[in-house]
Amino acid sequence: MENKKLMDYHRFLDEAGDTTFYGKGKKNIIGENGVSFVFILGMVKVIDPLDKVRDKIVALQTKITNDKFYHVPSVLKKINKSGYYLHATDDIPEVRKEMFDLIKTINCNFEAVVGRKSIERYETKHKGKEEYFYADLLSHLLKSKLSKHDKLVIHISERGKSTKNHNLELAFLMAKQRFAKINENKNTKTEVVFNVNYPTKDPLLNLADYFCWTIQRVFERGEIRYYNFIKEQVKLVIDLYDAEKYENCKNYYNNNDNPLSSENKISPLKH
Template sequence: MGKHKLMDFHRFLDEAGDTTFYGKGKKNSIGTNGVSNVFIIGMIKIKDPLDEVRNKINALQEKIIKDEFYHVPSVLKKINNTGYYLHATDDLPEVRKEMFDIIKTINCSFEAVVGRKSIERYETKHKGKEEYFYADLLSHLLKNKLSKHKKLVLHISERGKSTKNHNLELAFLKAKQRFANINGNKEMKTNVVFNVNYPTKDPLLNLADYFCWTIQRVFEKGEIRYYNFIKEQIKLVIDLYDSEKYGNWKNYYDNKKNPLTADNKISPLKH
């Protein structure tokens, strides 16, 4: 029973994309020169014993450290500087395939909120601050999680100002306000605890990273093969600011009735 409780109360969060809006001279740089069109925060619920899953991922990381086949300069640099950890953006294609195969063996479900980047919204709604943009997305990820459990421990990948305690508390406050707007007098009984950590320290954050990267590939490149491969484990993706599809919750994507497709790629014309 204890193990089940432990798994029920823990979630692991990471992000994909960046929160860059401006280049030199405060010019709009969204979608240019390696700057993303979207920023994504994702959260994974793991239904297997957590240490079993950690051991699977650690075993792959150890294999890469020991096997010379993987020792290209970027991997060796990582091993020497931080210790090797899985990170989908940087990983070799062969490593990605092994990680995706591991993901298929894990009983888990993933949810993500996708924030399309807009200068106007950033300056007005988010007051030109990256941490407010982050808090807004996070609040939408949390708003439906506040009535089931008495406690929820959110293990979050560290991200500068955005994951400072006061900003995470701001996200939690926004989530509580949204919960109240949706549910009226329904009891809000969940106490949220934030545990900011580094992906070098907990391999379960690396698992969340792979899911986030998978969603990023859809929205940035229209590439759906990774998504299709692990689609059954991706419970919900909210394209938060897609106002054209607000009616009938069409900006909410599940893996059955309304899955993501290559058409979800962000067009530069939509800024």
């Protein structure tokens, strides 16, 4: 019973993409020079016992550390610097395949909010501050979680100003306001506790990282093979600022009647 409660109350959150909008001379560089079109926040709920899943991920990381087959320069650099941890952007294809196979063995589900990057929205709605952009996305992830539990512990991968306590509390306040708007001004009963951590410290953040990276590949490249492989575990993806699809919530994607496809790739004309 205690394990069941523990798993119900905990979520693991990471990101993909970047919050870069400008280059030199305040030039718009969205989509240029490796700058992403979108920023993504994603949250994993693990239904299996948490320690068992951590042990699985640690075992894979240990295997990669000890097996010379994986010892390309980038892997060796990480091993020598901080100790090896899984990170989809940096991992070589063979490692990614191992991690995706592992994900399929874990009883978990994933939700994400995708924020299309727009200079106009960034300067008005988010006051030109990346932490406000982050808080806005986070509030949309939290708003549907505020009625089921007395307490929710959100384990978050550290990200500078965006994950400072005051900004996380701002996101929580925004989430409560959105919850009240949706639920006829009912008050939320859920206490939210934020636990900011590093991917090197909690392997379950590495799990969230892989899911986020998977969704990023769809929106940045129209690449869906990774998504299709773990689609059953992707419960919800909200393309938050896709105003063209607001009617009938067509910007809400699930793995049943409205899955993601290569058509979700962001074109330079639409951001």
